[in-house]
Amino acid sequence: MSDTARFPDLHDKMDALIATARRCFERGLQTNAGGNLSVRLEAGDAIVIKPSGVGFAECARDNLQVVLLDGTIMPGAEGLKPSKDLDFHLDLYRIRDDINAIVHCHSPWATGYASAGLEIPCLTVQTIEKIGRMPLIPLSANGGPQTEVEISPVFRNTAIRAAVLANHGTIGVGKTLMAAQYLAEIIEETAHIAYVRDTLMAAHGKTVADLPRYGTAADAAKDRVPV
Numbered sequence: 090m091s092d093t094a095r096f097p098d099l100h101d102k103m104d105a106l107i108a109t110a111r112r113c114f115e116r117g118l119q120t121n122a123g124g125n126l127s128v129r130l131e132a133g134d135a136i137v138i139k140p141s142g143v144g145f146a147e148c149a150r151d152n153l154q155v156v157l158l159d160g161t162i163m164p165g166a167e168g169l170k171p172s173k174d175l176d177f178h179l180d181l182y183r184i185r186d187d188i189n190a191i192v193h194c195h196s197p198w199a200t201g202y203a204s205a206g207l208e209i210p211c212l213t214v215q216t217i218e219k220i221g222r223m224p225l226i227p228l229s230a231n232g233g234p235q236t237e238v239e240i241s242p243v244f245r246n247t248a249i250r251a252a253v254l255a256n257h258g259t260i261g262v263g264k265t266l267m268a269a270q271y272l273a274e275i276i277e278e279t280a281h282i283a284y285v286r287d288t289l290m291a292a293h294g295k296t297v298a299d300l301p302r303y304g305t306a307a308d309a310a311k312d313r314v315p316v
């Protein structure tokens with residue numbers, strides 16, 4: 090059976106992944122051949138993923154890999170090695186059926202925070218309400234990059250949609266590729282905002298106690314006095 094007979098949405102999903110990868114590259118969230126992104130096929134038990142050594146701007150139908158959730162790599166994309174992060178992608182799809190797409194990149198502002206051992210604070214009302222928290226996941230105990238051993242326990246909490254990997258990069262997950270890409274952008278934007286805030290506070294001698302306290306819409310609703 091051909092791949093498109095088994096997975097009728099294969100070409101649509103490949104094209105969506107190619108477009109998302111190009112957007113990620115053009116926004117400067119991922120240069121060179123690092124990072125990776127994947128999308129679940131409608132069959133549910135298989136994904137399309139960018140292999141190792143292919144840049145986000147160079148993704149094409151003939152260099153993407155189809156991998157079953159049990160780890161079986163389907164024929165195609167000859168001569169290319171699977172992504173080093175394939176195992177954590179597969180595990181996230183296995184443990185969360187609400188995840189249909191993952192964008193993992195090494196965007197510089199967010200990775201700067203991650204390399205300083207700092208969790209990126211959700212500062213804006215949008216990020217407080219829509220994301221809540223972006224946990225910082227430490228390096229593997231053996232000193233290597235994070236694997237499913239460190240990443241999956243964090244994402245078992247179904248409220249978690251974004252996380253940052255110490256000394257490594259970011260992960261955004263979503264129901265669609267665009268939703269996961271938006272998270273990759275919000276993580277980076279939030280790190281940039283946090284850096285500007287912290288720099289200005291330091292320059293002006295301000296502390297957290299000087300900041301205005303503003304709440305979310307949920308806080309406002311809670312405090313509202315019924316009439």
Ligand SMILES: [Zn+2]
Nearest residue numbers: 124193257258
């Ligand atoms: Zn990476």
